[in-house]
Each structure stands twice: as C-alpha cells, then as structure tokens.
Amino acid sequence: MKRLTISDIADAAGVSTGAVSYALNGKPGVSAATRERVLEIADRMGWRPSNAARALTRSRSGAIGLIVDRPAQVLGIEPFFMQLVSGIEMALRADPSTALMLAVTDDRDAEIETYRRWWAERRVDGVIVVDLHENDIRTGVLAEIGLPAVALGYPQPGEVPCVWADDAAPMEETVGYLAALGHRRIARVAGPGRFAHTLRRDEAFARAVETHQLEWSKTLHGDYSGDSGARAARRLLSERNRATAVIFDNDVMALSAMAAAQEMGVSVPDHLSIVSWDDSALCRLVRPAVTALDRHITQHGVLAIETLNEVLAVGTAEHVQAPAPILMPRASTGRVPSDS
C-alpha cells in the first residue's frame, strides 16, 4: 500500500501543496470552499501527515518519553508502572498525534544518557520523570539541555514542575487508624532513603507517632523488592517486644512480608496488622486482602501529561497537587492482640 503525501492530495484537489497545507492546518490563505474540498479529499483518501516531515519543520517529534529505571525483575511485578502508563495513555488519547516512548534502563547514568540522546536526536518533545530523589540530578540535567519535563514527586528546587500528593495527612490518618485499633507499637518499612517521598513519609510518620503517643516505633528501609519486605518482616518479628502493625511503602514488600509472617506462624491480622502504601489489584487478590493506601497512580499519569502539555505550550507550569492517598481498610488490619 502506498503512503499518500500532500502532493497526492494537491493533485487530486487541483491546487498546490502549499494550499493543501494551509487547508489542512486551518490556516488562512485558502477559501472556505477549497478548504472544504481538500479536507474532504484528504479524509476520503486516508491521508495522514508524515511524522518525520512534521517533526523536521515544526521541531516537534510528537512523542513524549518515559524512562523506567528498575531491574527487569522488579519491573515485572510492580503494578506501579503499568498503572502510570495507563494514566498517561488515557490523557494522550485526547491528542492522538502524540505517542509514548518507553525505555527501561539499568541505572541512573543510563537513564540520563538516554535523556541526552532523546534530546539530541529530537525524539521526544518532553519527558516524565519518576522516583524523584531529594536534590535529584536528573532535573538539573534536563534543565541544562532544555528538555521539557514533568516529575512525579515532591517539588524540587529548579525548573521542573512536579505532580505531587500530600503524604502527611494520610500517614496521620493511617497511624491514627492503627492506634484506634489499639496498636501502640508500629513499624514502618520504607523505600530507599534517597527518594524524596520516602523522607517526607519518614517525617510524617515520626510526627504521627508523636501525636498518637505511641509506645514504640521504628523505620526500616527496603528497596521495594519482595525479598527486602520479607527480610524486614523477619527482623521485626524476631524482636522481643515486637511491632503489632507494620506500614510498608509498597504492595510488593507488604505481600512478601505477609507471606514471611505466615511462615513464621504469625497470623495476619490476628497477631500482626499490615498496611501497604500503594494499592493495586495485588492487595485485593491475596487473603487476607491487604489494607492499602490508594495513591491514584493512574490519575498521576493523567496530571503529568496535562502538566507536560502546559509546559510544551507555555514554556512552564506550576507544581500540581494530586489527590491525597486514601486509606482502604481491608482484612490485613485488625485489633491489636489482647496479649500484647
């Protein structure tokens, strides 16, 4: 099948390619009748603009990029990315001329190298950055090369707008909920300390512990992998005066920890309550179903694209606050065991 170009349309309509271009782009320079005719012909013949040619003249590639920097193993299971991708795609559907370019990298350097390459090759018009660190170097690099970007995470100094959600109030709510169930010793298994949101949640957790005058609290750091969740659980459960509730920073760690607890003969929720700071079908799939905070990740994807569109149009955008996570109580949390 032959691909049509505007000169095919021009021939069919009996006008020049310039006129066709004006007609198709809704620009002045052609009569209403001609425009109508060109539009009709282009539509009937099924013409679509060559993205390469448009990219060359408009210096817009019509694509936005997302780089996922996780080992393949973790990638497979974490629902986070696919939820994010579906949000992005939902927002992109409003404008079918934009596509999503996805890359998976092994490490941060490869990620940065890919941003540079995409920029130099003019492959993407902008990117969405995830897993923001405190003082993340990526935002600096992106600002330096001038690649429009929107980040997911707490606002950072610099020019990259962020889509963020308040973790403090939900943390307060979660600890309050556990306290109301009678828990006085609550642990938290966080993600890597380098992530900005990890630190914010650490702080919020500390404040909430204070507010509710817990007897004991502790924060461990994992790496979002199932192994690290199980390891943390085993450590916490081996302690003398152990935690009766644990809040995990993602679903994978929470689920692994629940499995580890079961193996140690610790029943959930009878002897241990578990909360996951990230809801997904996973949490609903297992038994007991896991109490989780729904972070509306899909919504984050939508907001990120909307913000990126604004950056592309206006050159800059404000930080955007996404709806706060919502606690979804399920079967993995219960009243504190009476003997504790």
Next chain:
Amino acid sequence: MKRLTISDIADAAGVSTGAVSYALNGKPGVSAATRERVLEIADRMGWRPSNAARALTRSRSGAIGLIVDRPAQVLGIEPFFMQLVSGIEMALRADPSTALMLAVTDDRDAEIETYRRWWAERRVDGVIVVDLHENDIRTGVLAEIGLPAVALGYPQPGEVPCVWADDAAPMEETVGYLAALGHRRIARVAGPGRFAHTLRRDEAFARAVETHQLEWSKTLHGDYSGDSGARAARRLLSERNRATAVIFDNDVMALSAMAAAQEMGVSVPDHLSIVSWDDSALCRLVRPAVTALDRHITQHGVLAIETLNEVLAVGTAEHVQAPAPILMPRASTGRVPSDS
C-alpha cells in the same frame, strides 16, 4: 543548549555536509584522514543525528511499536506486559538507535486503527503483536498495509512470522505431575476461547486427560481477570464430585481462585491443588506459593525483536520456536486428599 547539525560539523571540519555524511555513515567517498577528523569532531562536539531528518531520508523511523489491548485495570496487575517490555528493551539495547513506542487501547478496533495511523504517519518501522487469535484479523491488516510485524503466538496463515512455544508437552507434563500426585479429577480454567493459544492448550489438555485416563475433567473459560478466576473457582468447588486440581491459564486467575477457595474453607493444597500457566513474582509472593509454568516471557520479547529485525533487514523471517514453558512445582500443589 543548541542542537548541532551536520553543517556545524562540516564547518568545523572545513568540508561540505555531504562529505560529513559520508564520513559519519562509513560510506566511501572521503579519505581515511578526513573521515577520522570528522568522526573525532562530531564526537567531541557531541553531535547526534536528527531522528526526524534521518526518518525522512531513510524512510525509517527508528522505532518499533507495541500495542497493549487490555482494560487499564487488568493492565496494572498483569506482569506479562512488563516482562515482555523488559525483554524487548534488552534486545533493543543492542541497537540504541531504535526506540519502543507503546500504546494502550480499549478494544481491537482502536488497536487496528492505531496500527494504521502509525503506518501512515511513518511512526514505527514495525510492530509486535500480542494475544494472537485463531484467524486473527490483525495479521491481515498488517500484511495489507505492509507494516512489518512479528506476532507472539501460534503460527497463523499469512505473512506475519510468529514467536511461539509448544504448550502440548508442558501440558502433558503438568497433567502427568498432577496425576502422579493422585489427582483423578482435574479442571482447567482457560483464557478466552478466541485466543489461539487457548485452543491449543484446550486440545493438549484433552489429550493429556486421555493419556492419563483421568476419571473426570472439565474446561471453563475466564477472561484473565481476578474476578473470573474467583468465579470459576466457586463454581468448581460447589460441584458434587469436585475437581481436586485446577490449572489456570494465568497467574491472576490462579491467585484469585486460591483466595476464593480459602474463603470457602477449602485449603490449598490440602483439599485443592492449583497450577498457574504463567509464572511471575506474584506466584512466589503469596502463601502457599503457586506452582506455575514459567513461560520465559522476557525471552519471548528478545526473540520477537530479533525476528522483527530480520524482517526489517531481509523482508521476511521464519516462525521462531521459543523454549517451552517449564513447570515450577511449589506449595500450591500436593497429594490428592485421601477422602477424595
């Protein structure tokens, strides 16, 4: 930051842009000394080719496409796609000039429309098609418009090469394994009947049931969602002379079914053995860990890209047989209950 073009390099090297092009592309037409100099300058100045310009002259976009046609909900949880994507990315890393374009669609029509659009806009050089149906119309459309493609699934009549794995032997092995554990009544909860691999497995299951002279067997069809898995489990467990083992076509259905069984007081594996035809971290994450068939999905992604590269280079490729699924026995399968 300014983006460099070959004329910047040409100026710096004191030659014409044509000479620079020959030098950079390893084509004859320049002396070794000039080539060396141009290469060195381009490298030092950090020049990268504009993808748009290359796409225009070479009529190659430097991207391959993948369309995922699942509702956002299922998408989030199914590890399949991310595993596939990591395989694709692994293979793509060998050639950094190729990128992955990802789209998520609501239905088959939208998927086909997206193929047409990508082709007409020259956005991708080829695509990878997943979830092949028996007599899938997509391969016909792709052949018609001439968009190079590789499909994942059983070879179909037509011109699209397929990456496929034999399901018959593993099915035989799985049923044999369950039979050896004493199971005489085995059910199978398959994916939608329209998928080619579903039908193949149905057949293989029927044969294996015959071979092992089972007392009873049954095949239900789900849609890969957790709900459908749970529903199937409840139906199977409500029967009079019920199945003692069930083989599910994916991990999500298997896990949901296990949860449903637990809710009905049916212990796994004591009263019911469960097998998932799709291994993932999910299966290892829950307790009891789920016996599963590892389909080497990442490897399928790698093979798909390699085959697609061949199609792009040579114009066609043979079907490729991927390694067969391997049974990974875990805690969800056990000896048949003595009272059955």
Next chain:
DNA sequence: CAGGAGTGCTTAAGCGGTTAACTCGATGGG
C-alpha cells in the same frame, strides 16, 4: 603527452511537509 581511470570532494536534488514572499485578479475608494 593526450586520454582514461581513480580519488576525494562539492553540488544539488530530494524526502514530506511548512511558511514567508510573491503573483494575479477582483474590488473599491477617491
């Protein structure tokens, strides 16, 4: 020493669009 064959480079057309500048005819105001 003219003529042919290589080198090594430049020139220019072209890929499929966009768009500034120009042309041409109709209109209208003075």
Next chain:
DNA sequence: CCCATCGAGTTAACCGCTTAAGCACTCCTG
C-alpha cells in the same frame, strides 16, 4: 479611471540529512 487593497493561490526556500551526479586533480598507460 487609476491605484491601493485584499483575498486566494502559487512559488520557493527551508528543516537536517542522504546520495546521485559532477568536477577537479592526480596518476597511469600507450
């Protein structure tokens, strides 16, 4: 009735790169 103005097109340059064709120049050969 003449000229400025405007609308509706056309023309051609350009985006960054590729590549066929052309053009000096050297070298070799008879």
